[in-house]
């Protein structure tokens with residue numbers, strides 16, 4: 001059987017570095033800076049963090065390689081790429097439903113992700129205003145108690161019109177890059193913004209090391225207490241690994257489709273996963289010392305970053321300037337991820353309906369704005385609306401939390417589970433082997449992970465996570 005790639009290659013990344021930076025840009029985002037500390041805090045620290053690292057290495061990494069491999073072989077939007085691999089392997093094209101589920105999940109994540117992106121814009125606005133009114137020190141957060149700083153966040157998220165407008169603003173910034181295409185828009189944002197992001201993150205972490213409670217943080221984040229490793233904690237950790245690596249939503253299949261044949265996917269997957277996980281851990285080491293030093297509770301949830309860091313910045317010389325730099329950096333990271341989230345459904349609309357890129361991106365943006373409005377209002381006017389409240393897993397949750405939980409704890413793990421089964425058991429072995437760039441023992445180990453460990457572990461974690469009472 002000829003296993004050459006189907007069709008002509010289409011528009012792609014201009015270089016291997018551009019792909020790596022774009023994929024890291026997709027992976028590194030609010031998931032690392034906001035969701036990781038929030039989930040670590042909500043799930044008791046060390047046990048969650050260490051299990052999460054294990055999930056990244058043993059489940060996330062093999063699935064990441066599987067997704068990019070499918071995309072590069074297929075050279076098309078995610079469902080079409082799955083179909084091409086399935087057909088070439090003599091299997092049913094219906095396997096494309098795995099990617100269709102992924103495209104839908106990416107759209108759902110986009111819808112709430114840009115709401116959080118909007119919150120970041122608000123904070124950028126506050127720091128800019130401070131610079132003009134009070135100079136580099138002082139400003140909105142200065143001389144305020146922790147509770148007062150928390151109140152600023154509370155007031156923002158309950159201001160319906162404000163959060164709706166901010167959400168739309170973030171979507172508009174995102175479409176500005178997606179509409180320009182891969183090398184013209186998406187790549188540019190990653191190549192310039194990601195290096196700037198790393199420099200800023202390191203600077204702020206070094207500051208935290210000198211100022212905050214580092215010893216307490218290390219023991220909180222890295223002490224393994226097996227009794228805390230319940231089914232829901234394991235599901236939260238595996239879900240965080242997928243959310244953070246942008247897996248199970250066809251996002252990496254989509255980016256993989258723009259990769260040239262000269263790129264070794266095994267090596268690049270390792271680079272992407274290492275960079276992403278390091279940023280999450282650094283974010284933890286950056287945020288928790290300040291949380292502990294301020295006497296705040298680590299379970300602060302999504303607001304952790306918005307409440308603790310501004311409080312810390314108020315005490316630093318030139319706090320407004322550093323605060324501004326920090327939130328601009330968070331905004332960059334969020335943007336390179338929202339671009340990936342929008343690209344996934346946009347590429348599908350282009351492939352499926354043959355619309356032009358700007359039209360496809362506009363359709364996705366309008367739909368995300370509608371669903372995003374419900375998410376934006378769910379922290380204020382619609383806080384009493386609990387869409388899936390009748391299910392224990394979603395009890396008491398508004399739209400934003402429902403979509404976050406539904407994608408992070410159900411559709412992403414399920415998408416990744418099906419992808420590992422597809423690559424491990426359905427796709428032609430020769431096709432897979434010729435694409436993965438792995439040799440020797442590493443190759444054998446990777447096959448063991450995708451064929452056995454990923455499907456079995458993911459099924460078990462999904463069951464004990466969703467139905468904890470069976471343990």
Ligand code: PFF
Nearest residue numbers: 027029030031243244246251
């Ligand atoms: N990985 C991103 C983050 O950690 O913020 C979120 C994300 C981006 C998920 C792109 C999925 C995706 F396709």
